[in-house]
Amino acid sequence: MIKPSEAKIGIVVARFNEVITSRLALGAKNLLIRRGVKAENIIEIEVPGAFETPLAAQLLIDNKKVQGVVALGAVIRGSTDHYNYVCSSVSSGLMNVQLTRSVPVCFGILTCDTMEQAIDRAGGKSGNKGADVADTVLEMILLRSSLLGNLSL
Numbered sequence: 793m794i795k796p797s798e799a800k801i802g803i804v805v806a807r808f809n810e811v812i813t814s815r816l817a818l819g820a821k822n823l824l825i826r827r828g829v830k831a832e833n834i835i836e837i838e839v840p841g842a843f844e845t846p847l848a849a850q851l852l853i854d855n856k857k858v859q860g861v862v863a864l865g866a867v868i869r870g871s872t873d874h875y876n877y878v879c880s881s882v883s884s885g886l887m888n889v890q891l892t893r894s895v896p897v898c899f900g901i902l903t904c905d906t907m908e909q910a911i912d913r914a915g916g917k918s919g920n921k922g923a924d925v926a927d928t929v930l931e932m933i934l935l936r937s938s939l940l941g942n943l944s945l
């Protein structure tokens with residue numbers, strides 16, 4: 793089974809609501825390093841908004857051979873139904889990449905009614921969801937590797 797020190801992991805971060813997403817990314821990176829993932833094996837890329845995260849995750853898997861992806865973003869409700877379209881496309885897009893590639897792609901997209909809810913979840917009183925989702929990706933990478941035998945890819 794693969795060890796954390798051998799894992800290659802992608803982090804896709806949406807720039808939209810960057811004050812929140814940069815904190816999620818830092819939480820994710822710090823958690824992975826604490827768990828033994830090597831900094832040089834973490835590939836972080838930025839995309840404009842949450843809507844772009846599924847394609848970026850797929851490109852990382854197909855071209856950089858990462859064994860898992862942490863997708864990070866913050867969608868905050870506005871006054872139209874735009875929020876619903878972004879949230880539902882992103883969640884089904886990420887799931888689609890995960891299942892078609894058979895590689896864990898975990899959902900670190902905050903879907904909030906207010907900026908305050910987002911702050912609480914990006915290192916505030918509700919923890920850091922970036923770190924939580926990074927932990928989930930790592931667990932799924934190890935699980936996948938154990939189920940596939942000794943293969944690390």
Ligand SMILES: Nc1c(NC[C@H](O)[C@H](O)[C@H](O)CO)[nH]c(=O)[nH]c1=O
Nearest residue numbers: 806808840841842843865866867868
């Ligand atoms: N409103 C939010 C967006 N909107 C932008 C989209 O994600 C996308 O970049 C655009 O529609 C072009 O395809 N993105 C967020 O991450 N958060 C939002 O609250």
Ligand SMILES: CC(=O)[C@@H](O)COP(=O)(O)O
Nearest residue numbers: 868869870871872874875
């Ligand atoms: C994700 C959103 O709902 C948002 O940023 C867009 O705002 P609005 O619905 O007011 O256009």
